[in-house]
Amino acid sequence: MNILVTGSNGLLGQAVSKMFIRETDHDIMLTSAEDGSYVKDIHEYHTLDITRKDDVKKIASEFIPDVIVNCAAFTNVDLCETERELSWKINVDGVKNLIIAARINNARVIHFSTDYVFDGKNGPYSEEDVPNPISFYGREKLASENALKTSDVNHTIIRTLVLYGTGEKVKSNFVLWMIDKLKNNEPVNIVTDQISNVTMIEDLALGTMRIVDRGCSGIYNIAGNDILSRYDFAMKVCEVFGYDKGLVRPITSELLNQPAPRPMKSGLTTFKAEAELGFRTMDSLEGLQLLKYQLGS
Numbered sequence: 001m002n003i004l005v006t007g008s009n010g011l012l013g014q015a016v017s018k019m020f021i022r023e024t025d026h027d028i029m030l031t032s033a034e035d036g037s038y039v040k041d042i043h044e045y046h047t048l049d050i051t052r053k054d055d056v057k058k059i060a061s062e063f064i065p066d067v068i069v070n071c072a073a074f075t076n077v078d079l080c081e082t083e084r085e086l087s088w089k090i091n092v093d094g095v096k097n098l099i100i101a102a103r104i105n106n107a108r109v110i111h112f113s114t115d116y117v118f119d120g121k122n123g124p125y126s127e128e129d130v131p132n133p134i135s136f137y138g139r140e141k142l143a144s145e146n147a148l149k150t151s152d153v154n155h156t157i158i159r160t161l162v163l164y165g166t167g168e169k170v171k172s173n174f175v176l177w178m179i180d181k182l183k184n185n186e187p188v189n190i191v192t193d194q195i196s197n198v199t200m201i202e203d204l205a206l207g208t209m210r211i212v213d214r215g216c217s218g219i220y221n222i223a224g225n226d227i228l229s230r231y232d233f234a235m236k237v238c239e240v241f242g243y244d245k246g247l248v249r250p251i252t253s254e255l256l257n258q259p260a261p262r263p264m265k266s267g268l269t270t271f272k273a274e275a276e277l278g279f280r281t282m283d284s285l286e287g288l289q290l291l292k293y294q295l296g297s
Ligand SMILES: NC(=O)c1ccc[n+]([C@@H]2O[C@H](COP(=O)([O-])OP(=O)(O)OC[C@H]3O[C@@H](n4cnc5c(N)ncnc54)[C@H](OP(=O)(O)O)[C@@H]3O)[C@@H](O)[C@H]2O)c1
Pocket: 006, 007, 008, 009, 010, 011, 012, 013, 032, 033, 034, 048, 049, 050, 051, 070, 071, 072, 073, 074, 075, 090, 094, 112, 113, 114, 115, 160, 161, 162, 163, 164, 170, 171
């Protein structure tokens, strides 16, 4: 199969790209917004901004993908509240451009969404629960899901949450940020009232590969195996990396004044993915141990 990855330089994009390159015989074309590829394994790379419809159509008509895996997104949830036009252009209009390219080339689209499509009053959520986003980012991601659902293009929506892992020049994520602070003995304030699963990107990449290879369509939740507060997750980071737990100060979300409202009691159930994709995702301790190994620390 020909697999076109967008946003391949992002945290997830790198993990997905490496998984396909390492584990499959598919022809992989990587694309992302930057001039060069951060994934070092041998592959074809092109700069591609998914908001540029003609560029998307051109790349797709040259490569003729069977599958487009969309890892490109505007992922700063708080900035989405103020940068509404730009973030909508990427998170919704960009996906519509991929749908057009998929339709022309008879390709499938694999797209990533989030628990932010829910209000977080009564998680964890299954694939059948009714979305009710409370942030602009959540509304954008739901709009992108709906663009796919109402299209005639074969697609899979993978909902996930709180990604962690590492890669070349990746933006910081919760765990990398904590490590950065705690290794310098700096205290961190961590919320006790935001509850969800957390997801090691390797699990998400593996699930994505299985979805592509098995031709699964519809919605799939892929997320870590346990549900815990951000504070409890921080405690596990200390445990695995050997940092002083006393540096982690419990706080509640109202003290953070985050511009975008968060789904508080969230989480995604993963029974469907486990049953249909045949694998169990890591729990937070297992994921952190793998990350520790990857970081060589
Ligand atoms: N991170 C999470 O906790 C989380 C949770 C739930 C769902 N998700 C979803 O998972 C997916 C991957 O997220 P991630 O954490 O890997 O995000 P990420 O690290 O921010 O990666 C996104 C990538 O997309 C690129 N990009 C931005 N605008 C683009 C454009 N117009 N055209 C092409 N590429 C563009 C970014 O480049 P720049 O860095 O140069 O902007 C970046 O390389 C997203 O759909 C996200 O909504 C993430």
